[in-house]
Amino acid sequence: MPTVRSAARALAQGGLGLVLLTAGTGHLTTLRREFQAQVPPWVPLDPDLVVVASGVVELALGGALLLAWRGPARPLAGAAAAVFFVAVLPGNVSQLVTRTDAFGLDSDTARAVRLLFQPVLVAWALWPTGAWRAARSWWARRGPA
Template identity: 60%
Template sequence: MAILRNVGQALLGAVLAFAGTTHLTVARSEFQAQVPDWFPLDADLVVLASGIVEITLGVALLTVWRQPARGYLGAIVATFFIVIFPGNVAQWLEHKDGFGLDTDTKRFVRLFFQPLLVLWALAATSAISTLRRRFTA
């Protein structure tokens, strides 16, 4: 089971680092579709900042392996996925195309994948057991 967690953590780290890099380069306009119209900051600034955060989290997932830091990192990554979820909802509600999501049905179905990312971050890092030990000790 530990090997599966390690592979899951490394894979999630690579995915985040890659996605963050595309925020800064080839997919900037695609990611701007996920910034809600009501958000008070410039969409490009949000995309650049979130890209830097994703790269940082990805690199951290690829380098932090010891508990309890690993579990805390997993909780931070899961929280990041929760924090950016309103952007996915806004993309659906505001009917914005991006990443091949060119219908409301496709944008709606995508919403169900965000909780899977949260679970992936928690499971791959043993975040829940780490936090449980921290707050029940």
């Protein structure tokens, strides 16, 4: 019988998977221009290519979180999602620094508050999947350097 904690982890993992699938779909369809506004001007790639590529990655991560429900790939899926959330942080910082309006974020305060949620997304990826626990266990097995 599942514990409350394991049920909460499963719901959190499934919820994040759905969020990523929704965001990935938005990258490729109706929210494409909004996401293009977040691509930092210093990125030497076409903003549409960046948006499409990140949308495909989000779809893959969302699918992995939903499919890797309990198997050994579960921590890997969580770690990959956490890395993705760190990788897109420069786009969110750029949106604040360049004062670019997108997704209804039309003030510096709104854009700054959004940045506070990036660590929440990273934790959301690591906790339910056991990625943090798996990483600690791996480092412990390696022993001192």
